[in-house]
Structures are given as structure tokens and as C-alpha cells.
Amino acid sequence: MRVTARRNLTPHIVEFTLSPVEETALPSYGPGAHVTVETPSGAMRRYSLVAPGDSPSQYVIAVKREPDSRGGSQSMHDEAVEGTELEVEPPENDFPMGEAPKxxxxxxxxxxxxxxxxxxxxxxxxxxxxxxxxxxxxxxxxxxxxxxxxxxxxxxxxxxxxxxxxxxxxxxxxxxxxxxxxxxxxxxxxxxxxxxxxxxxxxxxxxxxDFKPVEVIRADDEAFDVELAKSNKTVTVPADRSILEAIRDSGVKTVSSCESGTCGTCKTRLIKGDVDHRDMVLMDEERDDYIMICVSRARSGSLILDI
Structure with missing residues (x-):
């Protein structure tokens, strides 16, 4: 989709109007729905849809520049100018309204x-x-x-x-x-x-x-190394970045969606290492062999991943 309009709502919140690059019918959605946007930084972020969703011709979102932004909201504010093209996933709704008298x-x-x-x-x-x-x-x-x-x-x-x-x-x-x-x-x-x-x-x-069901970064987190077996590369994960972000920053392509430990898109095979699992997806029997790289970290030492 393309940014066809942007409007400053407050000193820290910008509204973005997103229109399809090619003429196509957009999926409808109910109130409470959100879209996942690949921000200019490459980070995947979920934003609630503001306007009514019956047969929409565009999607409208509002983004707050977070003071501790790890790239998503900051890049939307700084780089998503009118004309910028962004990858946008179809609407999903984890916050639907039910029928009630009031x-x-x-x-x-x-x-x-x-x-x-x-x-x-x-x-x-x-x-x-x-x-x-x-x-x-x-x-x-x-x-x-x-x-x-x-x-x-x-x-x-x-x-x-x-x-x-x-x-x-x-x-x-x-x-x-x-x-x-x-x-x-x-x-x-x-x-x-x-x-x-x-x-x-x-x-x-x-x-x-709640778009933040887990704490991706915690105050006591420390830096550690991740060895990427397929890429023949070692990446240092800083204390204030996730494994996924550090790998992406190093130039290695990653696949992700929610980046909050809930969707399972970034599930990666773990070859070796002691993992601090922070996701809400993996079954107990999977935790010795897999890791969600968007939220989890090394508990101690380094990790070796099948990437």
C-alpha cells in the first residue's frame, strides 16, 4: 500500500492514510481490527484501524512515536512520507465487539x-x-x-x-x-x-x-552472541534489541509478523543453547528444539540457530 496522506494529530501522534498501489478491493473489517505493517525500518508492527471497515477504499492508522522505539514507530514518523510504499497484511481482529444492550x-x-x-x-x-x-x-x-x-x-x-x-x-x-x-x-x-x-x-x-502481551526487552537483559549455522555468521544481540532485530540489522533476511511472541511466524530451529523462552506460542515439548526469535533470548552463554 502507499501512504497517500499523513496528518499530525498531536506532537507525537501521526495519522496515516494507506491506499492500495494497484486498483483492488480491500478486505472489510469490523471495529477493533488491526493491520500488521512492515515499517520503513523493516520492523513489523500492528496498528489498529481507525475508520469504519465496510467496503473500505483505504486503511487509516495512527502511530505514536514511542520514546523507547526500537525502530518501528520512529521510522514511520521519519520515513513514511506521502508516496512511501509499505507492505500491509490483511486486517485481523483480536478485539471484536459482541452484541450488548449498552x-x-x-x-x-x-x-x-x-x-x-x-x-x-x-x-x-x-x-x-x-x-x-x-x-x-x-x-x-x-x-x-x-x-x-x-x-x-x-x-x-x-x-x-x-x-x-x-x-x-x-x-x-x-x-x-x-x-x-x-x-x-x-x-x-x-x-x-x-x-x-x-x-x-x-x-x-x-x-x-493489548499489543504487548510480553516484554520483549527487560531492564536486566544483557548482550549475547548468536551463531547462524546456515549463514556462517555470528551476530551480537545487544541488551536493547531482540534476536530478530539484531539478525535483521546484520543484513540477514528474517521472516516475522507480530514481533510480540504470539503468532509463530519467526519460529526457528534451535541447534544449541540455553534459551529464556518469552513467547506465548511454543508447546513445552518444542522448547528444546525451537525458539521464537522475536522475543526470546539466551539465558546464559550463546545460541546456535539454524539460520
């Missing part, structure tokens, strides 16, 4: 992207819903004016200025279980809070979208 949508920061899509769909269908949208400040609130105009009193916007004492109090919404569905997307601390205060609700009523 909905509560909760967004934190860039987590507004799937929530905005859901709100547009619910409004179009005449459904009953409310939105709580939490950010640090108005300046950092993507789609603020559009959402105020579209949803009026159904939208509550809360700015906490980064002060833990000023965060929104959700307890009144969850004290008594209600016959409605809740959809929440945002920072880990927000989703953990909603999960904690909704534990007494019936299963399936409260739903979360």
Missing part, C-alpha cells in the same frame, strides 16, 4: 484508535454507549475535536497531567456489575486497573486490547 468504551492515550472505530460503528448503528478517554493533556489527545463533535455528552475526557493523584476514578462505573459490555485499550497501568476493579463482573463483559 457499551462502555475506555481509552487511554494512543489506545483511542480501536475505541474511536468502535464508537463510530455504535453511533452509526444507533446503539447506546459512553466513552471515557484519559490522556495527560488536551495537546496530547488525538481526535479530540472530532470525537467531541461526533459523540457530544456521551464522551468524557479526563486529563491527569501525569499526576498519579489526578487519575480518573473508575470505581463508580464498576461497583455494581451492569448488563453491558466494556472495551478498554490503553497503557498497561490503565488496563491493569480496569481488570482489578472488574473482577466481580461476569466473564466476557470486560474486554481488553
Amino acid at each position: 457499551y462502555l468504551l475506555i481509552a487511554g492515550g494512543i489506545g483511542v484508535t480501536p475505541i474511536y472505530a468502535m464508537a463510530q460503528k455504535l453511533a452509526g448503528d444507533g446503539k447506546e454507549f459512553d466513552i471515557i478517554y484519559c490522556t495527560r493533556s488536551a495537546e496530547e489527545t488525538a481526535y479530540l475535536d472530532e470525537m467531541k463533535e461526533a459523540f457530544g455528552d456521551r464522551l468524557v475526557v479526563h486529563h491527569d497531567a501525569g499526576d498519579p493523584d489526578e487519575v480518573y476514578d473508575f470505581w463508580d462505573h464498576f461497583e455494581e456489575p451492569k448488563n453491558m459490555h466494556v472495551y478498554c485499550c490503553g497503557p498497561k497501568v490503565l488496563m491493569e486497573e480496569i481488570e482489578a476493579i472488574s473482577g466481580h463482573w461476569p466473564e466476557g463483559r470486560v474486554n481488553f486490547e
